[in-house]
Amino acid sequence: MKKILPLLILIIIILLSLTGTRASAFSPYTTWAIGPGGWLFMTQDAYTPLDEIDLPLAAPEDMFLAADGFLYVADTGNSR
Secondary structure, three states: OOOHHHHHHHHHHHHHHHOOOOOOOOOOOOEEEEOHHHOEEEEOOOOOOOOOOOOOOOOEEEEEEOOOOOEEEEEHHHOO
């Protein structure tokens, strides 16, 4: 039995590693809307993000999308 247990554990680990995660079409967030009576209702996604960027922001307060396509962010925590 002592020789079979490590082999059984190895087989289980291999089987679990072969089962990948499923692809999904879920958004990384949930969109809610205020409905009748002021209750919140889950609705279809307002938009789907194409990509995510990591910016070194500290206390961003406002942003502006210019006509030329540039996005300006008021980063008050970094005084810029």
